[in-house]
Amino acid sequence: MGAAAQQPAFIIFSDLSKIGPFLIELRKRGLTVLAFSQRQGSAMVQKGIELLGTPGHPFADLTEVSLRDATDISGMADQASRWARQYDVRGVLVNAEVYVDAGQVVSDMLGLPGPGWRASTVCRNKLLQRRYLRQWSPVSVLLTAPAHGIADRAEAEELAAQYTGPFPVAVKPLDRESSIGVRVVEDGRALADAVAGLGPGSRLLVEERVRGREFNVDTLVAEGKPIVTLLTQKGTNEDSTEFFVELVHTTPPTNLDERETALITEAQLGVVDRLGFENGYAHAEYRITDDGRVVLMEIAARAPGDGCLHLYHLSTGRPIEPVLIDIALGRPTEYPAVFRRRGRQVYFEHTPGVLRDVRVEGLEGAAPQWLADTTGIWPELSAVEGNAPATVHEVFVLKPRGFALERLTESSNRAVTAIFDVPVDGDIDAEEARVRRAVTIETEPSAG
Structure with missing residues (x-):
């Protein structure tokens, strides 16, 4: 084996646009950075791909980049295995939703800390979240279009009638990421309209529309033990449209009292325990209703997007990326939830x-x-x-x-x-x- 085999390395799965703070920290630690990222995507992703290998750009700290579609798990496992023969790979971290499955495979294959199979699998599937985490979830039903597609209006109405709960409801396509395609429908006719648009074999999760204040609830977990749980207040365009696009994040929240904070935190820790979450970042979204009911909207086995990690840094004075890297490396770590600022x-x-x-x-x-x-x-x-x-x-x-x-x-x-x-x-x-x-x-x- 050559000298390169002695180089300590770290594998990160990430959109190129969001990799910056991790690159800075990994460089400080003298770790060779090996990255998986998408072949195509947003304007930011496309610009990043253009700039790979540019001297003086932060991407110059990426030793190797493998552009892979998220579904190419076999290809990524094979590439990671080759990297493991060439470098001393010490940690794996997933910073993009689409790569949670591949990241779990690679971390497990290399014997490195990861969220665990149950957590990774359930967090990647909206339906499994509802069935595994029923205690904290809204009432829901899964509608599946026939393999031949929806033939006519009558068939769409018959399928929509499987939902017998109250309206309005939220509809969530199971083949899309984040909030893409998620919207509110007000009655049975509108639900049938949504069902009529399903492609052959497509699945739609229909669930009660829960009204209430919404929050990101983030728990860092190491060796199965929660280190800290942090809350961020959310604002969307749901009051003026039928959609749920996130437009405002506030850390720490301005609209929670101590009792409500305790209720949400208790629910989150129950969810993390039920999932058997082992290592990493449990990023969940909850609503709390006017009567104090805490309801899980969804949970992911990766850090939040947007500028949420920036807000934790600005409000506590400490970046969170070094803690995530510590967890991925299996090192003892901590993150005090003491807020000096409100971001x-x-x-x-x-x-x-x-x-x-x-x-x-x-x-x-x-x-x-x-x-x-x-x-x-x-x-x-x-x-x-x-x-x-x-x-x-x-x-x-x-x-x-x-x-x-x-x-x-x-x-x-x-x-x-x-x-x-x-x-x-x-x-x-x-x-x-x-x-x-x-x-x-x-x-x-x-x-x-």
Whole structure:
């Protein structure tokens, strides 16, 4: 075996746009970084692929990158096995939903810490979540289109009639990621319309529409033991549309008391225990109703997307990525949930059309960063002192100039976001209003 076999290495499954803070930490530890990422995807992903191998770019710290479709588990297992013969692979970390299955295979194959088979499998399947975690879940039914497809309206209505619960309901396609295709339907006729659009053999999860405040609930787990549980308040466009696109994240929440926090945390720890979660990040979403019922919306065996990890860093003063790497390496670690600041991320609504410009006026030192036109990667942010005044950290543009922006029906349609914070007892809503007044998104109608 050559000298390269002695090099300590780390395998990460990630969208290239979200790999930056992990690369920084892995470089500090002297680990060779081996990455799996997608062949194609969003404008940010495409820009990142273009920039692979560029000197001076953060991607220069990637020793090897294997671009693989998420379904190519055999190919990724084979590639990881070859890497394991060439390098001393010490950890595996999954930072993208589509790679949870492959990441579990690779970590288990190499004898390295991972979430575990039950946690990984259930977290990747909305129906299994409802059946394994029935105690915390809304009432649901699975509708499956015939192999020949939906023949006519009568067949769609007959299939939709299998749901006998109250309306409105949420419908969730089981063949899509995140919130793609998830929406509310108000009555049986609208449900039949949704069923009529199913392709041959497609499956649709229909479940009671739970109303209440919604939260990200994130638990870091090492060797089967929860290290810390963190909560982030969520805001979506569900009140003005039939969709569930996440537009606001706030850490720590402003709308929970101690009793409610305890109820949600208790539910999350019960879910983590039921899944036999071994190592990594249990990222769940819950609602709490006006009568105090805590309901699980979904759970994933990977870190959250958007700027949620940035918010934990800004609000506690400590980045969370080093802890995730410690867990993947099997090292003792901790993360104190002591909040010095309150951080918020907002995604701006826009008028559909061709993106021409984004202007920021009146925010000291803040200018739009056109990530999809420049670096293709979310940069690391720097936390400020706890008593510092309200701070706008960044305004990011996630689509290139000339991109045709669509209505906000799913998370991939979002184009512009801002991240800011205030002292933990400061007025985060007032700062949000100031930021929203400062940012203008200019579009023009698309041809035709």
